[in-house]
Amino acid sequence: MSAPNVQPSKAEPKTYFGLGLWNVYFIGKFALAYTGYLRLDLLLNAAFFLFVLIPVKGKWLHRLHALVALVLGISLLWSESWLPGPQSILANQSGITGFSVNYVVQLAWDFINFRMVGWGFVILLVYYLLRDFVRVTTITALYLVFLIVQPFFMAPAPVRTQPAVVAEATPKTPDEILKQASTGTTTDAVVPPEEVETWYKTFLDYEKERVAQLPAGIGAKDTPFDIILLNICSLSNDDLEASNLQDHRVFSRFNIKFDKFNSATSYSGPAALRLLTGACGQPSHDALYDSRRPDCEIMNRLDSLGFKQHLFLDHSGAYDNYLNTMRTQAGLTATFEQRKFPLKYMSFNNEEIADTLSVLRHWNRVVTRDKDVRSVSLFNFIALHDGNRLPLHSRWEAFEPRAKAFLDSLNTFINELEKGKRKVLLVVVPEHGAAVRGDRIQTPRLRDIPSRRITQVPVLVKFIGVDDLPKNQIHVTTNTSYLGLSTLIGRVIETNFFSKKAGAVPLEALVQDLPTTHMVSENGQAAVLEYKGRDYMKLNRGKWEPYGG
Known part of the structure; x- marks a missing residue:
């Protein structure tokens, strides 16, 4: 008897079900959220979890499903992180496109948190060890459900009663x-x-x-003096502490220190605008780029009092349209003569950065030509900006040696000023910090969010040519910003402070009741306040x- 003719049946398409390696993705996110590095969107995570769980038949359909899931998973993870979003990147595209390729590559490499990568491998290893013995997907699902339902079972927070306020104390x-x-x-x-x-x-x-009070004019017998505003990119109080430079000898040489000065932003362009328009109260970020207000422009108000304007840069002023923005948005009229100074660094955008001390010394050559003429000089330095490197080097130079070199140059400049015959009001006012050390919200060197660590900067004031001032440094401990600094400059002029060897009034009188400004900081796409x-x-x-x- 012949064998029956049996037709081979077609194999059923394999069905792909379960989270698989996506368990590692979710468990990793749970851990990051628990430690504060992520803010989980539970609804979107639940929807994505169900999408990944959809049973898929067939190899090619499975691959397409996996590709879509990968794109969605990365997008969701990015949106839940504190990294700059597309809006922030587009808002700063003019500056970002100026970065050199070498700087971008090094920045991306330095952003990698190898400790987190190590923990990721640990989670992956544990998953492979347990997947044959434990239904990991079930555990992941149960924990996600727990996170979703947990708020509904939490006890309401106790009501905090505020102490009664008497009528006389009502603001x-x-x-x-x-x-x-x-x-x-x-x-x-x-x-x-x-x-x-x-x-x-x-x-x-x-x-x-709010508008700073400056005198309407200067008396014919008032003692002439010069004002120097040192606007320094990337130097905050936190940067100094992180680099162990908070006790550098130059700081003790200043007569007044603002302990809680808020630069109100973490980017250079807005910071310079806030300084140059600092004779008024603090505007929003968007208002900085609205129509000009001449009564806010500190350089021009000083110019109207007889202070001749000067401008000194250790760079060309071309990056991010810096110089043109200062002229169109803040009314800066000082001429800028770009000279060939000794080269100190190559910048993050492959621009030459001049030697700090050489730029400072150039002030003496320019200003001392005009005897008995008052002047106000704006310096802008980018030597401490992230990504700067030594000439012929490909790797960026660390912040600490650059900061130390800068402070040493400033110290030498002060020595030379004190040997000169001109009376000078020297004001150090950094733009923002370098974010030398980050936090859970932002990695080191990232300044998209203007946190307190980045915007609290060391503002210092020194009177040169007033020899008998007390040695004890005066500290302004209230929350201050540019309005307080502009007011201080106005008081120096109004009191004819340089007319006496010990100062026309005590230093305490200059800083008494300076205008305070609450801690509010803004960039184009982020704001932080207290x-x-x-x-x-x-x-x-x-x-x-x-x-x-």
């Missing part, structure tokens, strides 16, 4: 209202974002009305949330 001026709301004690309670937004708008409205003892941030014009850095 009556806008400044007192702002101060009462912004300097409360830190509590565990998080303020609703609407309340923070209301305070922020009140702050901006109040600041619009409210009731806690720092809050807003990204991409979203809602205010606690800064967890």
Whole structure:
């Protein structure tokens, strides 16, 4: 009997089901969120989890599903991180496109957190060891469900009663209202974002009305002196501490130090604009680029009092349209003569950066030509900007040796000024910090979010040619910004401070009741402020949330 003719049946397409390696993705995100490096969007994560779990038949359909999942997974992870989003990148594209390829590559490499990469491999190894014995997908799913339902079972936060306020202590001026709301004690309670937004708008409205008091004119017998504004890119109080340079000898040589000066931004262009328009209250970031206000322009107001303007840069002023922006948005009229100074560094955009001390010494050659003529000089230095490297080197130079060299040059310059015959008001006012050490929100060297570590800068004032000043340094311990600094300059002029060897008035009188400015900092796509003892941030014009850095 012949064997039956059996037709071979077609193999059923293999069905792909389960998370597989996506377990590592979710577990890693859970760990990062727990430690504060991510903010999980539970709804989107649940939707993505279900998408990955969709059973797929066939090899090619499985590959397409995996590709789509990869794109979605990376996009979701990026949106939940604190990295700059597309809006921020587009807003700063003019500056980013100027970066050299070498700088971009090194920046990307330095952003890699090898400790996190190591923990990622540990999670991957544990997954492969357990996947044959434990249903890892079930555990991942249960934990995700726990995160989703947990808020519904948490006990409501206890109501915090505020102490009664007597009628006599009720604040009556806008400044007192702002101060009462912004300097409360830190509590565990998080303020609703609407309340923070209301305070922020009140702050901006109040600041619009503030203008620094400068004298209307200068007496014929007033002692002439020069004003030097050293605007330094990338130097914050935190940078100095991170680099062990907070006790550099040059700092003790200044007569006045602002301990809580807020530069109000973490980028160079806006910082320079805020300095040059600092004779008024603090505007929003967008308002910086609106129509000009001549009464806010400190250089031009000093010019009207007889101070001749000068400008000195250790760079060309071309990057990010720096020089043109200062002229069109802040009314800077000082001429800029680009000279061939000794080369110190090559910048992050392959531009030559001049030797700091050579630029400082050039001031003596320019200003001393005009005897008995008052002057106001703006210096802008980028020697400390991230990514600068020594000539003929491909690797960027670390911050600490560059900062030390800069401070040494400043110290030498002060020595030379003191040997000269001119009376000088020397003001050091950095633009922002270098973000030498980051936090959970931002990695080191990233300045997209203007956090306190980046915007609190060492502002210092020294009177040269006034020999009998007390040796003890005066500290301004209140929250201040450019309005307070402009007011101090006005008081120096008004009191004819340089007319006496010990100063026309005590130093304490110069800083008494200087205008304070609450801690509010902004870039184009991010803002940080202090409210009731806690720092809050807003990204991409979203809602205010606690800064967890």
